[in-house]
Each structure stands twice: as C-alpha cells, then as structure tokens.
Amino acid sequence: MTLLTINGKQHQVDLPDDTPILWTLRDQLGMTGTKFGCGMALCGACTVHLDGVAIRSCVTPIAAAVNKKITTIEAVGEDSVGKAVQQAWQELGVPQCGYCQSGQIMSATALLKTNPKPNDQQIKDAMSGNICRCGTYTRIHAAIKRAAQHPSAAAAKTAAGAAK
Secondary structure, eight states, X not given: OEEEEETTEEEEEOSOTTSBHHHIIIIITOOTTSOXXXXXXXXXXXXXXXXXXXXXXXXXXXXXXXXXXXXXXXXXXXXXXXXXXXXXXXXXXOOSSOTTHHHHHHHHHHHHHHOSSOOHHHHHHHHTTOOOTTOOHHHHHHHHHHHHHOHHHHHHHHXXXXXX
C-alpha cells in the first residue's frame, strides 16, 4: 500500500510503485480533472503540483510522491493564487475545447506562486511545455498577466515570503 496526500487528504492505493500519478488519480481515485494528452510529458495536459512544483503526472510514478503533497485542478482554486488564475481564465474566455486547460491552469498557478510578477518572456518560458490545440495562447498569456495583477495573488506571495 502506498499512502498519498492529494488535495490535503490522504489516500491509500494498492498499486505498483511505478504507476504514474495520472492513472492513480483518474482510474483509482476518480479524479478526472487531470487529463491524459500524450503520455510522454510533452503536452502538459496532465500537469499537477507536487509540493507546489508543476510536474507531468503521466510520467511521474507514485513512488516519487510519497511524503509529498499532490495538488490537482480539483483543489487549485482553494488558495488565492489558484483562484485568481481561474477567475482570469473565465473573465478572458480562455478555454475553447477546454481539454488542456487544467494543465495550463496548473502551470500558470505554479509560475505565479514562485514569480508573482512575471514578464512576458518568463510567462512564455514557463508555459512553453503546455500545448493548446485550439491555439488560445494569446488569451492564456493575457489571463496570466491579469491574475498577476489580482490583489489576492500578490498578497499570497507576500505572505509566503514572510513565512520563509
């Protein structure tokens, strides 16, 4: 049995240690917000946070997540930065088909938690591993800029910095 902490709750799973986090989330735990895209860590649809860092869950085994915290799209909006990103996504109408959006939001949130005021190149670099088949890159970029301006996102980074 492997004990995983996902979205603040502990889950015991009886799976081989090399089982990807993605399939544990989707098939074992019924958390279908994280999407399968390519299975090779190339498209970003499967992005989740592992101790706050954006990772590709399709290639990361559950063994790598023991004693760490996994955050999925289902819980990313529970803090001010994730909430600001989701709000900006809605305000700017980012999703078209929506398939890649959970991964896009997870990557954008990880960026803003480490860099609350990214410049255009930093946004481009941070999001370069996330593919949007509908081509909404301009709106994704604008939504990240908008979320960075949100007072709650800036306050969260200030509070995190003070806690260090």
